[in-house]
Every structure is written in C-alpha cells, then in structure tokens.
Amino acid sequence: MNSVQSLIQPQVLAQIGFAGIVALTLTGALIAVFPRNILYNILGLIVCLTGVAGIFVYLGSPFIALMELLIYVGAICISIIFAIMLSRPLHLSLPKRRLPKVGLALGVGAAVFIMLSAIISRTEWQPAATRSSDWSVATLGAYLLTRYDLVFEVISLVLLVAILGAIIISGYARRSPS
Amino acid sequence: MAAWQNLVNFLGPDLARIVVGVVGVLALVQVNALFLVWLERKVAAHIQLRIGPKEVGPFGILQSIVDGIKLVGKELITPRHADRKLFMLAPIAVFLPVLVSFVVIPFSERLLIRDMNVGVLLIFAFSTFNVLAVLVGGWASNNKYSLLGAVRAVAQNVAYEIPLLLAVLSVVMWSNSLQMSEIVASQSKVWHVFSMPVATLIFLICATAETNRAPFDIPEAESELVAGFHTEYSGMRFALFFLAEYSNMLIVSAVATTLFFGGWKSPPFLGFLPVPGLIWFFAKTYALIFVTIWVRWTFPRLRFDQLMNFCWKIMIPAALLHLVVYAGIIKIVR
Numbered sequence: 001m002n003s004v005q006s007l008i009q010p011q012v013l014a015q016i017g018f019a020g021i022v023a024l025t026l027t028g029a030l031i032a033v034f035p036r037n038i039l040y041n042i043l044g045l046i047v048c049l050t051g052v053a054g055i056f057v058y059l060g061s062p063f064i065a066l067m068e069l070l071i072y073v074g075a076i077c078i079s080i081i082f083a084i085m086l087s088r089p090l091h092l093s094l095p096k097r098r099l100p101k102v103g104l105a106l107g108v109g110a111a112v113f114i115m116l117s118a119i120i121s122r123t124e125w126q127p128a129a130t131r132s133s134d135w136s137v138a139t140l141g142a143y144l145l146t147r148y149d150l151v152f153e154v155i156s157l158v159l160l161v162a163i164l165g166a167i168i169i170s171g172y173a174r175r176s177p178s
Numbered sequence: 179m180a181a182w183q184n185l186v187n188f189l190g191p192d193l194a195r196i197v198v199g200v201v202g203v204l205a206l207v208q209v210n211a212l213f214l215v216w217l218e219r220k221v222a223a224h225i226q227l228r229i230g231p232k233e234v235g236p237f238g239i240l241q242s243i244v245d246g247i248k249l250v251g252k253e254l255i256t257p258r259h260a261d262r263k264l265f266m267l268a269p270i271a272v273f274l275p276v277l278v279s280f281v282v283i284p285f286s287e288r289l290l291i292r293d294m295n296v297g298v299l300l301i302f303a304f305s306t307f308n309v310l311a312v313l314v315g316g317w318a319s320n321n322k323y324s325l326l327g328a329v330r331a332v333a334q335n336v337a338y339e340i341p342l343l344l345a346v347l348s349v350v351m352w353s354n355s356l357q358m359s360e361i362v363a364s365q366s367k368v369w370h371v372f373s374m375p376v377a378t379l380i381f382l383i384c385a386t387a388e389t390n391r392a393p394f395d396i397p398e399a400e401s402e403l404v405a406g407f408h409t410e411y412s413g414m415r416f417a418l419f420f421l422a423e424y425s426n427m428l429i430v431s432a433v434a435t436t437l438f439f440g441g442w443k444s445p446p447f448l449g450f451l452p453v454p455g456l457i458w459f460f461a462k463t464y465a466l467i468f469v470t471i472w473v474r475w476t477f478p479r480l481r482f483d484q485l486m487n488f489c490w491k492i493m494i495p496a497a498l499l500h501l502v503v504y505a506g507i508i509k510i511v512r
Contacts, residue, residue, distance in 0.1 A: 137296065
C-alpha cells in the first residue's frame with residue numbers, strides 16, 4: 001500500500017522526534033548558560049523548558065507538558081524576564097566572570113547531577129506494561145493532593161526562589177551604577 | 179475527488195486531519211483579519227458619526243485587501259542598534275499560539291481538529307508565547323517606547339491571567355472536564371453564562387485585557403508610546419503582529435463562546451431551526467467580537483495604576499471568592 005507509513009516507519013519517526021526534542025532541550029540549556037547577554041540566557045531557558053515539555057508529550061502525558069509550559073515558561077520565565085528588563089542596561093560593561101563564582105556554580109551543578117544520577121541508577125524501573133496506565137487528570141490531581149502533597153507544596157517554593165533571584169539580579173544593578 | 183482520496187490514503191487519517199486543519203486555520207486567520215480590520219474601521223466610524231472606508235468595493239469591503247497589498251510591498255526596516263536575531267524572531271513567535279490554539283476549538287459537533295482531553299489548558303499554556311513575543315519584540319527594537327510598551331504588556335498580561343484562569347476554573351469544575359467538547363456538552367440545558375454570570379463577566383474583562391484591547395490598551399497607547407512594542411516594525415513584520423492581534427480576538431471570543439455561550443449549540447428556544455452548529459458558533463463568536471470593538475470605541479483608556487489596581491484589588495479577589503462560592507454550590511448540587 002502506497003502511504004506515508006510505507007515511506008517512513010512510525011518507530012523511526014518517533015525516534016527522530018525524540019532526538020529532535022532532546023536536541024532542542026540541550027541547545028536551550030547551552031544557550032541558557034553560555035552567552036553573556038542575560039536576555040539570551042532566559043530565552044535559552046525557555047527553549048530548554050519547552051523541550052522538557054516535549055519530552056512529557058513524548059512520554060504520553062500532555063497534561064504535565066502543558067503544566068510545564070504554563071508554570072515554568074509562563075510564570076517563572078516571564079517574571080524573571082520582567083525583573084531583568086528593569087535591571088541594568090545592557091550597553092554598560094558586564095561584570096567579569098569571577099573564578100570562585102564559576103567554580104561554585106560548577107560545584108553545585110555537579111552535586112545536583114551526581115545526586116540525580118544516583119537516584120536514577122538506584123531506582124528499580126519497571127517496564128511500562130506493569131505500571132498503572134491511568135494518568136488521567138483526575139488521577140494526577142488525587143495523587144497531588146494525597147500522596148505527593150508535600151512535594152506539591154515544596155515545588156511552589158520554586159516560584160518564590162525565581163522571584164527572589166530576579167530581585168537580587170536587578171537590585172544588584174541598582175546598587176552599583178558604576 | 180480521486181486525487182483527494184489518494185492524498186488522504188497517502189497521509190493516513192491522523193496526518194491528513196492535521197494538514198487539512200492547518201491549511202484551514204491559516205485561511206480562516208487571514209480572512210478573519212481582513213474582515214475584522216474592515217469591521218473595526220466601519221464600527222469605529224459609525225460610532226463617531228463618520229462613514230469609514232467606502233471607496234474600494236461596495237461599502238469599502240475590499241479596503242483591507244488593498245491595505246494588505248500595501249503592507250506586503252513595504253520595506254522591512256531593522257533599526258541599526260536592534261538585536262537582529264530576536265527582532266526577526268518576535269513576529270514569528272507571536273504567531274505560534276494562534277496556530278496551536280485553533281487545534282482544540284470545536285467549531286461544530288464534527289468540525290474540530292483534535293479533541294484533546296486537556297484542550298482548555300492547551301490554549302492558556304500557549305498564550306504565554308504571545309506575551310513572550312511582545313516582550314522580545316519590544317526589547318529587541320532597542321527603542322524606549324517599544325521597551326516601555328513591552329514592560330507594560332507583560333505586567334498587564336501576567337496580572338490579568340490570574341482572574342482569567344480562576345474564572346475558567348469554575349467552568350472546568352462545573353463541567354468536570356478540561357475537554358472542550360465536554361464543556362460544550364455540559365451546557366446542553368443551561369449555558370454557563372446564565373449559571374455563572376460573574377465568571378463570564380470576569381472572563382470577558384480579562385480577555386479584553388489579555389488581547390491588549392482598549393480600554394486596556396496601554397501597551398500600545400498611541401498618545402504616550404507612539405505604537406508601543408511594535409513601534410519599530412514595518413511592512414509584513416508589523417502585519418504579522420496585527421494579524422496575531424486580530425486572530426487573538428477571534429480565539430478569545432471563540433473560547434468564550436465555547437466556555438460560556440454554549441459553543442456550537444443553538445439557543446434552547448431556537449432549537450427547532452435547521453441551522454448548522456457552525457453557523458451558530460460563528461454568529462456567537464462574531465457577536466462577542468462586535469461587543470469588544472464596541473467597548474473599545476466607547477470607553478477611554480485606563481491609566482496604568484488604575485489598571486493594575488483594578489486587577490489586583492477587584493478582579494482577583496472577586497474571582498477567588500467566585501471560585502470558592504461555586505465550589506460550595508457544586509458540592510451541594512452534586
């Protein structure tokens with residue numbers, strides 16, 4: 001039969017899609033870290049988080065993907081950008097990259113990476129077939145308000161941290177106008 | 179017909195649906211913008227005791243096509259100190275949510291591209307990119323008016339999104355679903371505009387603010403900011419912002435129709451008329467759009483502090499209270 005499925009296997013297409021999403025996420029992450037223009041960093045972060053949302057879609061949970069967009073891109077990134085727009089003008093000379101700061105950032109990043117990989121490698125992953133396939137919005141809602149109640153509350157701290165961070169970045173510019 | 183059948187066979191039902199849907203949405207967006215520009219000018223003119231466009235075609239109906247051709251022919255100017263990459267990216271990004279949102283809007287019982295079970299969420303999640311595009315465009319222009327317009331747009335959009343979502347939340351609780359078709363189905367007896375008039379009012383006010391329409395149009399207040407965030411844009415780039423604005427009006431009105439005015443269903447007392455759902459849907463949607471235009475040319479622009487106070491001190495508490503009250507009502511009724 002002459003159809004698009006005979007030209008490209010659906011599995012191959014799915015893998016290409018996955019590779020695309022991962023590439024998007026990693027590109028976004030790199031843009032978020034390396035350019036010296038702070039607005040580019042945030043836009044990179046947005047690309048990265050959109051990629052993460054794509055991974056959730058790929059895993060079959062569009063609800064989580066949309067929440068990712070709504071909360072992380074919609075609320076957090078927009079509020080960060082908003083604070084940064086009110087901060088120091090970009091044509092002023094940038095503060096230099098200080099070695100202790102870079103080292104500290106690398107250290108924290110490495111610690112988080114090690115912790116996450118330790119958790120991931122210790123978890124006993126079950127094949128998808130044996131797990132519950134009921135990921136409807138109602139189930140997720142029930143989980144969030146019962147079993148994962150504390151996690152849910154702790155996550156809301158992220159917003160607080162984002163706002164505080166943005167205030168510190170913009171407040172820093174006001175304190176040293178030189 | 180055979181060629182058509184071949185195409186559908188070649189793409190498979192899912193892909194064919196997407197291709198046809200996207201082409202249909204693109205056509206709808208263009209025609210809608212052409213029509214709304216003309217309608218806006220006509221309505222504005224009549225409200226101000228003028229006639230409005232009348233030279234090109236009957237009642238000036240071809241005026242916006244001529245305007246469109248003029249825009250296509252104009253030079254694309256990039257200011258010297260603008261951030262070139264982002265400056266080009268913004269008009270493209272502003273169009274992304276437009277394309278995505280139409281995917282889940284049920285135009286009639288059968289005519290919708292994809293009936294996702296998180297439909298409502300999809301529209302609000304992607305509307306973020308609209309704010310983002312405005313912000314990036316305003317910042318990349320490297321113009322003080324653009325930047326001020328962008329900052330105002332974000333402050334306003336972020337604030338008004340809260341009561342908007344709270345109003346939508348009560349509808350979702352009532353219909354017990356985020357799926358657009360089920361929300362329409364839950365209104366088969368009583369439209370939500372009658373069962374929750376306060377939420378409807380909150381939604382419509384916030385939707386006007388979200389689409390940056392007067393009296394909430396401080397991001398592009400002509401008398402203070404030249405043209406706000408799109409001051410530096412010319413030609414088709416400006417046209418894309420404009421197209422997105424009018425498409426957002428359509429989306430917001432279509433969502434309001436779906437959530438509060440019974441979607442494609444006919445009014446209960448007119449159920450005997452043999453009018454297809456599509457006609458009802460567009461009749462309601464364009465009636466709402468007409469109201470938006472009417473409001474724009476009737477009320478003066480708010481000051482920025484009035485706008486923010488109105489949102490944080492009146493709309494958000496009202497929406498929260500409404501949500502709590504309706505949660506109680508729903509608990510009792512069920």
